[in-house]
Amino acid sequence: MMARTMTFGAALSELRGAQKTAKGVSLYSRHINRPAGRILAAAACRAGLTPNQVTLVSAAFSFSAVAAVAVFPPSWPLALAVWAGLVVGFAFDSADGQLARLRRVSSPAGEWLDHVVDCAKITALHAAVLVSFYRFFDLPGPGWLLLPLGFQLAAVLIFCGGLLTDKLKPKPAAAAPAPPAAAPSPLRAVALLPVDYGVFCLVFLTLGSERVFLGAYTVLAAVHGLFLAAFMAKWFRELSAIRPA
Secondary structure (H helix, E strand, O other): OOOOOHHHHHHHHHOOOOOOOOOOOOHHHHHHHHHHHHHHHHHHHHHOOOOHHHHHHHHHHHHHHHHHHHHHOOOOHHHHHHHHHHHHHHHHHHHHHHHHHHOOOHHHHHHHHHHHHHHHHHHHHHHHHHHHHHHOOOOOOHHHHHHHHHHHHHHHHHHHHHHHHHHHOOOOOOOOOOOOOOOOHHHHHHHHHHHHHHHHHHHHHHHHHHHHHHHHHHHHHHHHHHHHHHHHHHHHHHHHOOOOO
16 A cells, blocks of 8 residues: 555655566566566556556557557558557556556466466467458468468467466475575577567567568567577476476
8 A cells, every 4th residue: 555655756766676587588678678667667656556457558558559450551650650559568568567566466366467468469469460461461472371370379389388387397485595596697688689579569660661571570480480499498398307296
């Protein structure tokens, strides 16, 4: 309840000291999306919003952009609008968790809602690209319509596989002291940029040119496929090393 009466500055100050680990987080999320989400979380706290309401605000921005991709023909104004909607939605997606920690109201239901919206967003966005390809693009051949389906599969498996791996790893006992957190690797933060959702949003800034967008989308789809293979091998190896209790 104290968080409701916080000033914007006080909420922002507390949030700066209550950030999740930067391990396994790309440069974009660490230096752009999380700070933007922190500002939005402080504003939401001041406005008296709940974390679930912030999640729904994120969904509204994201799915408005998704719908625009499927409904309107490619153009530079559309590119800017779609990118803005996706990026603002992504920032609010970071804000809901930060607000929950600030107000100390984290819950399984809130985490469930957040992940369901994220999964729906990823799935719907690639489906919208498929619709746009079919309706508006002069593709080299019909086989290109399979590209969004492959990209969608890779993105969903990376998202769900990462979540499931984290859930299946044993957590330290409550009484056991937490090991000191290792410093995040700058090289890993750079390497993870191609599979960061914020970087994927940048591709939509090229939606004004069918040729450029198709090329950028294809390259990022191929990179996601490579990362998927690497992640799956890594996660399976880590989980295989866990001995049953």
